[in-house]
Amino acid sequence: MLRRRLVLGTLALLLAGIGLAVAAAPTMAGAPITGGTLRAALTASAPSLDPHSGTHLAIREIGLHIFEGLLTFDSKFQVVPQLAERWEVSRDGKAYTFHLRKGVKFHNGREMTAEDVKASVDRFRAIAPRRNELDAVDKVEIAGPTTIRMTLTRVDAAFLAAIANPICQLAILPKEAADKPINKADLVGTGPYKFVEWIPDRWVRVARFVDYKPEGKAAVGGLGGARHAYADEIRFVPVPEPGARVAGLQTGEYDFADFLPSASMPQLTGDRSLRVVRLGPQNYPTVYFNHTGRFKSLKLRQAVQAALNMDEIMQVANDGDGRVDPGFYFKEQVWYTTAGGKLYNQKNPARAKQLLQEAGYKGEPIAFVTNTSYDYMYKAAQVIQEQLKKIGMNVTLGVYDWPGSLAVRKDMTKWDLFTSSHSTRFDPSANDFYFRAQTTFFGYNNPKMETLLDKAGAAVRFDDRFRIYEEVQRLIYDDAIMLKLYDHYTWQGHSAKLQGYGPWVMVRLWDVWREK
């Protein structure tokens, strides 16, 4: 009698337990479902899909799904393994030995070896626009079927970051790509998705690579760690009109859309079939001074620095989606510092007028070049013009499209102020070239800065590098070398059926699946 009740009771409990589990299951994030097609609306048409060809955003937005490098970055912007599972540095800091993972297949079925790596690095050093970051490399040698050694001419603290940099990625291609010029190499990589077709301005299609081997088991975030391909196919569709991306998301034409205008947030957040994600921050808009013209005068630069009201600029340029912050690196990055921040966002017209007087400004025309290709730069420029007008500066806007504005920028007699932006820097050395007399395009020349940057290049320890770059930022503010406006957030949106998506610096559609 008792035994029967016990059995029944246990059975009941068991059933109840199962029932609860079944009831609870739909509310848990389900297990990833393989299959289906993801349609992603991106802003720009890629000028090329060759990963070594350029720094354009679209090249890597798509490319990072297809290609992999020796190293990459995790979510905190630290260098982590990708195709190289570990590496050693020689005692003198000039020789790096990378040990490649074994059994990694290219999309054409062949296994990746050191030969492929050497071919890819050689090609990169020959034709990639970013190749000067590997200037310190003297020799690249195959030290074994899965071992590669690179010898440098000097200690370079930014070397690993240069290898890992996803902007103009040092993608590892099969060795047949070795001597193919830009755009002529086959688009074969080792990533979770393989290239299928590219109809320019219609779409790029990639398909799940069944033999993909994820690096490790952990999800380290960023661009590294274990990546999985769930969708059968991803279609990247270039949709330059922001309104069209929004509309396409709302009608369900796209599962994912990038760079949504903040103006459309109200109607999107109300839509229950969509999820809106804030990617912040993605970049920061900047203003450069032309140090060879009127702005040779420090006081004049400081006047502009004092006059600007970054809150207002941010309100207008990005509908308030941003963060007013002096750091040249984001709070989320290990390199973040507020050094020099007192001179940021002064919004002090009285002081600005004072400085103008001290600079001896008599109403001479100031040429401010901006462009229509980047909405936020265009709007920021208009606000800045108004703010400078209020302190008595005679600013005229020259509006071009992006290539047009670049062409004007080359002629140092044609501009005084120029709008641009810095995308997320993976390593502070990425900003060096602005401030070195040899490479600057706005005429800056300061021996003190050169010394600082040289020291940074030789400081291998993180703490040393950090302190030096703090000094650099302080100098940027004290000398009013250039201006940072604000941290620019962007919005992305996706169908509520899309799971696993996490916003980061680049669009990452691996680890993403669509529910039924």
Add this chain to the structure above:
Amino acid sequence: MSETPNVDKARIQGPNGSAVREVIRRLRRNRLAVTGLSLLAAVVTAAALAGILAPQDPLTMTVTDRIKPPSLRHLMGTDNFGRDIFSRVLYGARLSLEVGASVMVLTVAAGVLLGLPSGYFPRLDGPIMRVMDAMMAFPAILFGIAIMAVLGPKTVNVVIALSVVYAPRTVRIVRASVLATKQLDYVEAVRAQAAGHLRVLLRHILPNCLSPLVVQATFNFAYAVLAEASLSFVGAGAPPPTPSWGNILSDGRIYMQNAPWITVFPGLAIAFTVLGLNLAGDGLRDVLDPRMKT
């Protein structure tokens, strides 16, 4: 636009004085023309009096007041810079009208300077028309974008670009008139009297070209206003911060869903003006063509 101009002009065009008065008399009775010209007059007055009518400075940004719907303080609401749209639309009328009028004048000048010789001297006809055909073969907006990109972002360049785009059709209209007029008996008679070419052209041929030219001129004005908006839409128009209907529209388009007033008002202003011009043009055509009675 009819390319076959009516030739039977001897009736209205005689000594200039009474012809003009006759035209004006007919205009006053033509409903289309009256409506069109009234609309135009309203727009021109608004533009001229913008300084008085505008409640605020069109360039002043009050960032805290951005994207506010129409209210008593801001009759047409504010844009995303916090500027009063009503004031901007009023001042924008000035720019749009200036561009339109300038393009009209330049295209008429081109029409006369190129169309007259082209129609009158057969040897010039070939080369001139080839060039005009080549210009018309370019897709208009692309031509406009390219010229703006070459010349640089200034309002005066918008005028040049649009004049270049719309000149060829004006030249063709004038040329067609000249060709038809040349054959008239009395013209041949005058030429036979060994009158100088210039005299013949100015006194006898040009007056006959006037009516299709005037009609085309009003349409060119309308096209220019529309085209200025299109150029601004693709970012190749009049530079900021000077308001033009085109750039108000263009700035506001991403806010179309939640702040439609930014695009509705300049759009209506354009439609209003262009409608007025089209009606006036139609009316003029009806009036100047003695065969067409409404």
Add this chain to the structure above:
Amino acid sequence: MILYVVRRLVGVVPVLALVAVTSFLLVYLVPGDPAMVMLGSDATPQQIQELRAQMGLDRSLPEQFVLWLGQAVRGNLGESFFLGRPVTQALVERLPATLQLAVLSLVFSLLIGIPAGIVAAVRQNSWWDEVVMVTAMGGISVPSFWLGLAMILVFSVQLGWLPSGGYTPVWEDFWQGIRTLILPAISLGSMQAALIARMTRSSMLEVLRQDYVRTAKAKGLGWPGVTLRHALKNAMIPVITTIGTAFGVLLGGAVIVEIVFTYPGLGRLVVLAVQRRDYPLVQGALLLASVIYVLVNLAVDLLYGVFDPRITYE
């Protein structure tokens, strides 16, 4: 007649030559550097120089032009800098899309414009006449992109009836294809519809005033019937010219509509090419557009002869 066609075709050559030279000059005069666009704004001057040399941009302008022209007359329009494929291929890929849009817009404008014009003429000064004329006026006065944006807002976003953009060729999926084309075709075609309506109306009015028509009506002979058919035929002549110009305008105006609707046609391709300074593509596209325009005009002129037996070609 054949002689006429041949002569016209020969006459087209200098026009195309002019177009080629002008588009070449324009494109090169626009400030901006495709090499810099490709490499990114951080590239060093030295890298840019190298790429420019690779692209053949370091040669003198006349030399580049002659090289390009020499290939162009053989049908080789060169290779697009950014698409990494022959220009001809890139254009041919996009041509069907633009043609579908232009044709549908033209069909729409004819289907709406001609009947409207006829009705307005036949019932002159009646309520019909007023409605048609006012609507036609409206159609001409509104900027096509404003109309397009408004329609997307209403029909796509609010009502969800039609897609807001994208493209499916009609031969792949007829109904889906038509659905993606409706809004752009209306935006593009409404101005032409209005112009055609007005043209038809005024042309019909003129014909209806003719003695033979008035006599037939007075005598009670086959009105509408036979007389209307004859009247129509004569009225169509000026309308045909308008169709020719309309097609040319549609090809050009398609640019803005394609941008608003994200329609992957030639217009968007060229705008993108201009933005990136993809010289070969811009030149090739302009040349193609001109060839189409010229051929369409020729076809229209020949059609004239079909409708009006009085017109002969020497």
